[in-house]
Amino acid sequence: MISERMEKQIQFIVTIDELKNITRQSVTIRDRRHENDAEHSWHLAMMAMILSEYAEDKNVDIFRVIKMVLIHDLVEIYAGDTYCYDEKGYEDKDEREQEAANRLFNMLPEDQAQKMMALWREFEEMETEEAAYAATLDRFQPLLLNYNTDGHTWQRPGITSAKVLKRTAVAKARVPQLYEYIERLIQSSIERGFLKP
Amino acid sequence: MISERMEKQIQFIVTIDELKNITRQSVTIRDRRHENDAEHSWHLAMMAMILSEYAEDKNVDIFRVIKMVLIHDLVEIYAGDTYCYDEKGYEDKDEREQEAANRLFNMLPEDQAQKMMALWREFEEMETEEAAYAATLDRFQPLLLNYNTDGHTWQRPGITSAKVLKRTAVAKARVPQLYEYIERLIQSSIERGFLKP
Numbered sequence: 085m086i087s088e089r090m091e092k093q094i095q096f097i098v099t100i101d102e103l104k105n106i107t108r109q110s111v112t113i114r115d116r117r118h119e120n121d122a123e124h125s126w127h128l129a130m131m132a133m134i135l136s137e138y139a140e141d142k143n144v145d146i147f148r149v150i151k152m153v154l155i156h157d158l159v160e161i162y163a164g165d166t167y168c169y170d171e172k173g174y175e176d177k178d179e180r181e182q183e184a185a186n187r188l189f190n191m192l193p194e195d196q197a198q199k200m201m202a203l204w205r206e207f208e209e210m211e212t213e214e215a216a217y218a219a220t221l222d223r224f225q226p227l228l229l230n231y232n233t234d235g236h237t238w239q240r241p242g243i244t245s246a247k248v249l250k251r252t253a254v255a256k257a258r259v260p261q262l263y264e265y266i267e268r269l270i271q272s273s274i275e276r277g278f279l280k281p
Numbered sequence: 282m283i284s285e286r287m288e289k290q291i292q293f294i295v296t297i298d299e300l301k302n303i304t305r306q307s308v309t310i311r312d313r314r315h316e317n318d319a320e321h322s323w324h325l326a327m328m329a330m331i332l333s334e335y336a337e338d339k340n341v342d343i344f345r346v347i348k349m350v351l352i353h354d355l356v357e358i359y360a361g362d363t364y365c366y367d368e369k370g371y372e373d374k375d376e377r378e379q380e381a382a383n384r385l386f387n388m389l390p391e392d393q394a395q396k397m398m399a400l401w402r403e404f405e406e407m408e409t410e411e412a413a414y415a416a417t418l419d420r421f422q423p424l425l426l427n428y429n430t431d432g433h434t435w436q437r438p439g440i441t442s443a444k445v446l447k448r449t450a451v452a453k454a455r456v457p458q459l460y461e462y463i464e465r466l467i468q469s470s471i472e473r474g475f476l477k478p
Contacts, residue, residue, distance in 0.1 A: 086462055093331050094462070098429055100327060101310045104320045113298045123301045126323035129351050130297060134290050134393065147344040154326050154347075196331065232295055265283055265291070 089193050096191045102161045109167050109237045110229040116236065121157040121165065124225065128153035131221045138261045141213040152207045152218045155200060159184040168226075168251060169243060181208075216258040223252045224266060231269050235278025244280045245270050286390050293388045299358045306364050306434045307426040313433065318354040318362065321422065325350035328418045335458045338410040349404045349415045352397060356381040365423075365448060366440060378405075413455040420449045421463060428466050432475025441477045442467050 103125070107118040132149045157165075162184035166173040185204055189197045206212055210219050227248070230238055238248070249270055255263040273279035300322070304315040316324075329346045354362075359381035363370040382401055386394045403409055407416045424445070427435055435445070446467055452460040470476035 086458075086465060090335075090458065090462060094425070097324075097328055097331060098310065098425060101324065101426070101429075103323075104309050104316060105311055112301050113295065114302055119301060120320070122323045123317070123319040126300075126319045126326070126351065127294075127298065129323070129326060129347075131294055133348060133351070134294060134389070138287075147347075150326075150344075150347060150351075151330060154323065154330070192331070228291070228295060229298070232298075261284075261287065265287060268283060 092191060092193055093196070096188075099188070099191060100158060100161065103158060106157070106160045106165055108165055108226075110226040111233050111236045113229060113232045116233055119229070121160055125154050125157055127225055128156075128218070128221045131225060132218070135221070135259075135262065136217075138259050139213065139217045140258050140260060144213045144217055148203070148214045149218050149221075152203055152214060153221060155204055156207045156218065156222065158188060159204065162187055169240075169247060178208075210254060213258065216254055220252070220255040220259045220262060223255065224262060227252070227266060227269060230278075231273055234276075235273055238273070238279045245274055248279065289388060289390055290393070293385075296385070296388060297355060297358065300355060303354070303357045303362055305362055305423075307423040308430050308433045310426060310429045313430055316426070318357055322351050322354055324422055325353075325415070325418045328422060329415070332418070332456075332459065333414075335456050336410065336414045337455050337457060341410045341414055345400070345411045346415050346418075349400055349411060350418060352401055353404045353415065353419065355385060356401065359384055366437075366444060375405075407451060410455065413451055417449070417452040417456045417459060420452065421459060424449070424463060424466060427475075428470055431473075432470055435470070435476045442471055445476065 103122040104120050106121040108121065108124055110119050110124070111117060112119050112123075129150045132146060132153055136144070136146045159181045163180040166177045185201060189200045189204070191197075192200065206215050207218055210216060226237070230236055237243070249267070252263065252266050255266060270279065274281050301317050301319040303318040305318060305321055307316050307321070308314060309316050326347045329343060329350055333341070333343045356378045360377040363374045382398060386397045386401070389397065403412050404415055407413055423434070427433055434440070446464070449460065449463050452463060467476065471478050
């Protein structure tokens with residue numbers, strides 16, 4: 085007997101295959117095609133594993149960080165990706181994403197839906213140490229891709245180093261050694277001419 | 282001061298971006314393009330979270346399972362993907378992959394290289410409860426994609442339900458409820474005419 089619970093879980097797993105179709109602004113390093121949210125989430129999870137020693141709080145729960153980055157973009161299956169420097173898109177982003185979260189997470193059995201919703205809210209609110217570390221990685225990863233593709237998405241009008249640096253502010257207090265790396269990377273991008281000062 | 286250790290770690294993170302270019306036989310559900318190893322690894326990590334209650338051993342360490350599925354295909358960056366029913370490709374698969382693991386993991390600081398190598402070997406040996414659960418997910422995920430794309434990769438010559446079922450044998454003892462689901466899915470695929478009996 086296959087339980088109704090398992091049917092729901094597997095239906096959810098099938099549905100989130102769609103994350104592989106949600107494209108981002110960042111491009112992959114070798115062939116410069118737009119990466120999608122599933123690839124991005126995997127990359128963040130790897131970074132969480134490898135860079136955990138730089139979290140300022142040594143008690144940060146890396147397992148929770150990894151779960152957080154794995155699910156943080158799922159709502160975009162219904163809400164779409166909002167480019168981080170798109171001011172208009174940000175106006176109704178919260179509302180669109182909350183609706184998407186309700187629709188998507190409630191496909192799961194109730195206990196799992198609640199846990200996933202709480203984890204996603206924690207990421208969005210960026211207050212706990214785990215959420216701050218996850219957010220730092222989420223800001224740092226596109227910088228790494230940009231740096232290795234001659235500043236691909238930074239060529240858009242209106243992107244300046246000040247804007248890029250401002251978006252990584254969360255790293256400053258919570259992951260200071262990584263923030264130092266980010267500052268150097270931005271400086272180097274300006275010097276190489278692929279980011280406006 | 283950026284440490285040499287951090288430089289190595291970030292160089293590794295940049296290098297593994299390449300996993301997004303390693304394509305598999307399975308196709309994504311909506312647009313039926315070949316999925317890549319990064320997307321596949323993300324999907325497995327999500328499955329590990331959602332289906333953990335079905336592991337026969339209730340003490341299975343899901344965090345280790347998730348780390349294992351996140352890294353299990355990294356060696357394919359240098360060794361390429363070997364299709365699971367490619368008998369010729371399997372002849373030297375172990376050797377090619379061990380060489381790739383040495384080359385890739387040794388980019389990391391030594392302590393992290395050793396941990397990652399141990400985790401990858403554990404997955405490959407499929408003996409611990411964690412490795413068996415990870416392997417079950419790795420076998421089950423392409424079945425789900427095939428089932429939802431009219432048996433896309435099962436149309437190749439020589440693929441039969443017996444071969445597909447045999448490959449999922451690891452699930453039978455270790456994740457029996459999921460094995461029951463797999464059996465039903467295979468039966469349904471035969472009935473619908475997209476898997477040879």
